[in-house]
Amino acid sequence: MDIKAYIESGILEAYVLGGLSEAERASVEADIALYPELLREVEAIEAAMENYAASTPIEPPAHLQEQIWSAIQVQQRADSDGMHDGVPPVQQPVAESAPKVVAFEPPAEQAPKMSWQRAAVWAAVAVSVLTNFMLLSQRNKINDEKAAMAARLDSMQAQQSHMLAKVEAYEKGRSMLADTGMKTVVLRSAQPGKDMTGMVFWSKGTGDTYLTIHHMPMPEKGKQYQLWVIQEGKPVSMGVISNDLVANAGMMLKVPMQVQNGQAFAISLEKEGGNPTPTEVMIVGAI
Amino acid sequence: MAPSVTYSEQELVLLLKQQNQDAFNYLYKNYAGVLYSVIKKTISDDQTAQDVLQEVFVKIWNNIGQFSAEKGRIYTWMINIARNASIDKLRSKGEIMKAKIQTGEDAVYSVREGMKTEQKTDTIGLKAAVHELKPEYQAIVELAYFKGYTLDEIAKTLEIPLGTVKTRMRHAIQLLRKHYSN
Numbered sequence: 001m002d003i004k005a006y007i008e009s010g011i012l013e014a015y016v017l018g019g020l021s022e023a024e025r026a027s028v029e030a031d032i033a034l035y036p037e038l039l040r041e042v043e044a045i046e047a048a049m050e051n052y053a054a055s056t057p058i059e060p061p062a063h064l065q066e067q068i069w070s071a072i073q074v075q076q077r078a079d080s081d082g083m084h085d086g087v088p089p090v091q092q093p094v095a096e097s098a099p100k101v102v103a104f105e106p107p108a109e110q111a112p113k114m115s116w117q118r119a120a121v122w123a124a125v126a127v128s129v130l131t132n133f134m135l136l137s138q139r140n141k142i143n144d145e146k147a148a149m150a151a152r153l154d155s156m157q158a159q160q161s162h163m164l165a166k167v168e169a170y171e172k173g174r175s176m177l178a179d180t181g182m183k184t185v186v187l188r189s190a191q192p193g194k195d196m197t198g199m200v201f202w203s204k205g206t207g208d209t210y211l212t213i214h215h216m217p218m219p220e221k222g223k224q225y226q227l228w229v230i231q232e233g234k235p236v237s238m239g240v241i242s243n244d245l246v247a248n249a250g251m252m253l254k255v256p257m258q259v260q261n262g263q264a265f266a267i268s269l270e271k272e273g274g275n276p277t278p279t280e281v282m283i284v285g286a287i
Numbered sequence: 288m289a290p291s292v293t294y295s296e297q298e299l300v301l302l303l304k305q306q307n308q309d310a311f312n313y314l315y316k317n318y319a320g321v322l323y324s325v326i327k328k329t330i331s332d333d334q335t336a337q338d339v340l341q342e343v344f345v346k347i348w349n350n351i352g353q354f355s356a357e358k359g360r361i362y363t364w365m366i367n368i369a370r371n372a373s374i375d376k377l378r379s380k381g382e383i384m385k386a387k388i389q390t391g392e393d394a395v396y397s398v399r400e401g402m403k404t405e406q407k408t409d410t411i412g413l414k415a416a417v418h419e420l421k422p423e424y425q426a427i428v429e430l431a432y433f434k435g436y437t438l439d440e441i442a443k444t445l446e447i448p449l450g451t452v453k454t455r456m457r458h459a460i461q462l463l464r465k466h467y468s469n
Contacts, residue, residue: 010457017431017456018370019438045460046363049432051467053366057320058327060340065315068344069308075345076306 003037012038016045077133169212169252176201176210185265187285198283200265207258209238214249216282219269225282226274227255230264240274241267263287296361303351314347322369328433329373339376343369374435424459427452 006012014020015028032038176182187198194215201210211227219225225241238257245253264286268278294302294313302310323340330336346368354364420428426445430436438456442449 008457010453013456013460014431014438014453016460017428018374018435019431019441019452019456021437021439043359044464046359048460048463048467049428050362050366052428052463053325053328053432054321056324058324059320060323060337064337064340065312065319068315068341069311071341072311072345072348075349 001031001035003035006031006038007041012041013045016042016049165251169250172210172252173201173212176203179203181205183287185285185287187265187267187283190266190281190284194282196283198265198267198285200285202259202262202265202287204261207260209255209257209259211241211245211253211255212250213241213245213267213283216246216249216267218243218246222272223269224272224274225267226270226278228266228268228278229259229262230266231262233263235266235278236262237274237276240270240272297356300351300354300356300361303347306348306351311344311348315344318365319344322365325366325369325433326373328429329370329377329435335376336373339369339372343372346372370432370435373433377434420459420462424455424462427456428459428463431456 011020011024011028015025020028032042177184181203183202183204185200185202187200189196196214196216198211198213198216202208213225216225224243225246227238227241228235229238230236238255238259241253245251264284266278266284267282269280269282270278299314303314319340322343323336326336326339326343330339343365347365350368354361358364423445427441430441430444431438436444438449438452442452445452447455
């Protein structure tokens with residue numbers, strides 16, 4: 001098939017605009033299913049027409065939103081109860097013509113009985129529907145409450161683990177302060193006017209290093225803090241500090257890298273992922 | 288303005304499938320204006336147009352379960368529901384009598400008016416952006432898309448050959464595509 005000629009014939013436009021007969025329509029749909037180029041063309045035409053149709057949105061009156069939502073609910077309720085047009089009126093059998101002619105005839109006898117039975121059935125149905133509806137709404141309420149409780153439990157658990165981590169950090173800090181083999185290095189701001197501080201606990205014996213930071217601003221996008229140890233006058237990178245630590249000031253971070261010797265620790269601001277040498281030193285402290 | 292969230296097409300489908308009031312409010316807030324303007328292009332009577340809008344929302348609500356993204360965009364799907372409901376309403380004669388809907392004849396008349404007076408855009412209700420579409424092009428697009436006319440019916444109503452209807456229709460949409468791609 002000559003796709004180009006097909007597209008240029010204008011039949012796809014007529015298809016999207018709804019100008020084709022049923023038979024033509026079916027044939028175009030079959031062609032679209034076969035050729036992706038046609039589908040793309042149809043989508044472009046649809047998009048243009050949607051833009052055209054939407055070019056002057058007219059706001060419907062404000063009360064409609066409420067009205068339509070109630071209509072949807074009423075209809076949904078009817079669906080879920082398996083009812084259709086509500087309860088039909090209880091039948092009033094032939095009462096208009098019959099009594100006029102034969103006043104004492106008993107045809108009315110059977111009919112009222114029928115209507116009484118019908119009324120009973122409809123009443124039973126109504127009660128059952130009402131009960132179902134009440135039970136359903138009760139169940140929904142309980143489900144909602146359950147979800148709310150679960151959410152509260154979740155947030156309490158999160159808070160608890162957060163607090164445990166904090167307690168652990170303080171414990172560690174305290175035991176490290178008590179450890180005579182542990183050196184405490186206070187890092188102070190190298191940037192005038194900013195009261196950024198940090199503390200490094202360093203065990204000369206094991207090489208273990210722990211870090212906490214305070215008052216350090218969150219690095220802008222694409223930047224990260226990097227930790228350095230100065231050895232023989234040369235900075236050696238100890239890794240890039242995740243922004244989680246910046247967000248949780250006071251948290252104790254065990255630096256994965258071990259330090260055997262050094263004269264100072266420093267933190268600098270670098271591009272994301274770090275640099276081989278520090279460019280902008282933020283805080284520094286001599287050992 | 289209150290902080291708000293926006294959803295992608297896919298997220299919107301998921302949202303609507305939740306079938307709760309928040310989903311409805313989002314749908315209404317973001318699409319009622321567009322759907323109503325589509326309906327109003329077919330049906331000029333306000334009350335009838337509002338009834339159709341309600342029908343359209345109920346239809347979207349009830350049929351969202353059957354909507355599948357493979358068949359196309361949900362936006363296209365919703366606009367087509369609005370068009371079809373409007374055209375159905377327009378065609379049901381009783382409604383025309385009752386509500387004095389703008390009939391095909393009225394539409395053609397106003398379109399012809401438009402041709403004569405060049406730009407009587409208020410009666411046709413088009414945005415400035417679409418002014419460049421010549422009236423004879425507009426007539427074809429509007430009769431087909433908003434009034435549900437077939438090519439044959441358009442040819443007969445406007446008294447132009449069927450081939451001309453087709454080429455003008457394509458040309459008009461080329462212009463629209465170019466306009467909206469900018």
